[in-house]
Amino acid sequence: MGALLRLLPRASLPLTAALTALALLDAALAPALMLSVGVLAGRLPGAGAGLGTAAGHGVLTAFAVLCGVYLAGLLVEPAIEATAGRLGRRVAAYTARLVMHGSLRPAGVAALDDPAVADRLTLAQGQGTGMLPVARAVTALPALFSARAAGATSAALLIGFHWWAPLPLIAAWTVSGAWRDREVRRAVDVQAGSTTELRRAEYLRAVALDGGAAKEIRVFGMSPWLVDRFTRAWLAGVGRVGGNRRRAAVRDLVAGVSLVAAHAAVLVPLAVQSAHGEVGVARTTVYLQAVLGTAALGWLGDLQWTLARASAAVPPALEVAALPERDTVVSGPLPAAGLPASGIRFEKTAFGYPGSRRPVLDGLDLWLPAGGSLALVGANGAGKTTLVKLLARLHDPTAGRVTVDGTDLRDLDVTAWRHQLAVVFQDFVRYELPARDNVGFGAVRAPRDDEALARCARLAGLDPAVAGLPHGWDTPLSRRFTDGTDLSGGQWQRLALARALYAVEHGARVLVLDEPTAHLDVRAEAELYERFLDLTRGLTTVLISHRFATVRLADRICYVEGGRVVEQGGHDELIAQDGRYARAFALQSAAYAGGTHA
Template structure:
């Protein structure tokens, strides 16, 4: 029975051992990012460095042996060769110490830089964004990003180089063991076994250290939020006006302590256990040195041999002096990256049954888009934001989607972009499910300006060109899009024109008002249309503009949209009356559809909303979000 009970345990141990080997192989593969030339230099460096201690011990032993057995008259000639060898080895050792850090620093930069690119690519190119909103995914990003913010964090570059150094040091262990065995074979297990035990204790402490740090990541993430708030010009306004400075700093201090106090406590406990390391080194070395010294005193061993044993014995413990924390931390970083990849690609969209050939012409006509029985519930919630919604976007039309706040308008757009997968139903383009088209191919055909659009701290030209970043930049299209959006008037006032950074934090940069930024975003959208997008979606694109300016913007949009379809979401009903069709989204479904005049004649919810807004406008209310000019 004991054999049957023990077998599963042996299988588990075997699987864990194989997994550990595979993890280390994956870590070593990261070394390829250092480049063949630099990697070859580092390997040669490590091999030479591993042989220096044993070579130094032998050279020193020969030198002492000859000095002790040669007459003074012939001492110079006899001792010259070992003396030169000893001096050369000392110089080599010092030279290796001098070049180690520059070589390793350059390799770490290359390896970690390549790893960060992989993390960024993985996070930015995943088909949907739902996973990025989950706290556990943000923790994995923090673990995998290889961008240390404090002394507890390690990177794949650190881990891979330390693991390579450890493997190279095994050659040093063999050479040191050969020197010891030349005197007595029993010295090898006497010194090597305790040295291995010391390394295992170090590894255990490093694993505990890393696990303790992982438990404090949430505190670090929260501290980062408040650190960004107190140093950002955006949040800085409220921090100062509301007197939040001391309160925010207190939060930072509390969360930093949440992250580091457990690590500090563990560090103190590990320090108290250093006596075990001390004894594991002192006792075996003491036994070996006393035995060799007694043998020398009896005349059984020469002074030179004893010196070689002393030097080789102490080098055994230096062989295992590799930074274990780097290896453990690097392995954890690589594992976190693998887990992050699984989380972000846990449910890849199905492949098209018959993918188009590579030379197939690109679609140039706007598609007929259908939402068929679409339902959606945000992860972690129960309320259906959309509930069996049916809607068509006809080719070339200007469709306006209106509804109260929280009706699901922005969610509808995110689903159209493929940023979330529907809970039920589907979205088709010309009869093909957009999932089968593929996220990348589908997004080539559409352009979306979200309500919470990004204000890139780049030049004005870059801010517009990012509207279709996957196509070659077209300067003429940038100019035309700016004219179509009315941004050319603002552009004339920028100190460096198109090359002006749109952020005061950049050298020579300026800040724009909310309305001016929306003109930038409209130019961004129209640039996408001019460079191939055939479905343009604008989510509250003119919320910062007054009604008259908004009317002019919509007129420009209608005149310059070409044959593209346009979906417009707006809270102002006075301007969407220009749309070819207006649909009202209420309680997750389309409840009314038609032209403005048809919906007014229907005298339903749309007509009631329009009447309320018209009355507010007659009484002088202006519901734009903010006013302001270029400053």
């Protein structure tokens, strides 16, 4: 809860101050109401003398004060709810910005590839762990504060009966409350420690509800399997919370006995002294209310459950916000405009992903001349896509270096360097946003340029798809939105290519195509790449593809195996060498000739 309290003034200092003032006022009304009831009870015996008497006026005055305090509480409560609601929304938005900032600001992606960070992200978003929105914690805070303040003032009022009277009640309620609070926090912590299982359960639930997966789920009869695996993963995550119920039952019994004894220690003397007239009606009424009011020092049930579950997302959100401090990709001081002029070189480059003992790249040497086209081929897992990630500085090499015109890539301003790149990854993102944004993200900082959008769509063969959209470029590319629609796999790939062309239109000088056209047939892919190479002549271009009809169009071909370039040259040259490339080309040609590939 401490992290949440520190977050409140950062989200909105004025609302935090207003909520604090209202909570203090609400806390003051509780003892005022107790005293008002006591005063009225003490004056009621004299009410029979009539309204015109001093006793009658005293009753009316006490009743008016009681009503005033009560009505003030009725006014303060909605004010607290409204203020807490506004502050809760501010805190939720602020926390969301913290998480987005923490996950987006790092220049590299190494931290985001860490499973522990993925767990933190899940917790920070309150997903899959039975958590509540952080705004609920803010609305619970003033209620908790008012309750605790009322309990404390109730205990203070009991000092007027006997100095020792509040002590047994404070001890019994706080100890029993602490036991229950510890159980709740243990349950929340155990759930947080079970994030991997709960994240898997959340994924399975999302798959079951995803419209895109609906066809395969039904065709393959996956529904029972999904429900069963979701149930197992969920129970594995939350099943640890049960703990030792026998020990908890013993604690509850001890707490109950302690509370009975504490109340008896105060109520029995109060009853005896009241019966002997030693304590008057007014004081007896106040003390009875105070005894009942000390219960607010104990466990407050749903209120504390809500606060614990809703505030649990704040500490991991702050951890995610600190991710930029762990970023291993540090921007350099040198400008990158106009690069490369001569070329890009990988020098004895090695790289391995965190948690893996096997290096993906192992002493790779490669030269990419500026303005030329290079094709990378090789088996899956050979390191081709990893090479692209190093080129884009999503990761840095663990050994060796990558240079641009002789300058280490790490010495260049990373943002400026990425402005020189237009990359289409194999697993490119299908943004559920308007088509205009999907293409425009290629140069997100550039002003709106409808002519460039249309030109890039035409060059990528996307214009027929755009023409068929209900609202043209402004159509959301998702059926989950009103008037939205979806594209076919091939259309999405052409859109990704148009996005890269849009980046080229706005100054990118290095074009990387990492198998983005797998949904196209061989002839369509070859024609598209041929047109691309012609349109982007003069750019430094890298092609990655398993289809040799495509890669043979490049100026030079490199065969990557075991994290190294083992063969390179032109298509005819590599065929003449009769090595790995030639054998792979022969196998693929035979497969196509036999009609086993589309």
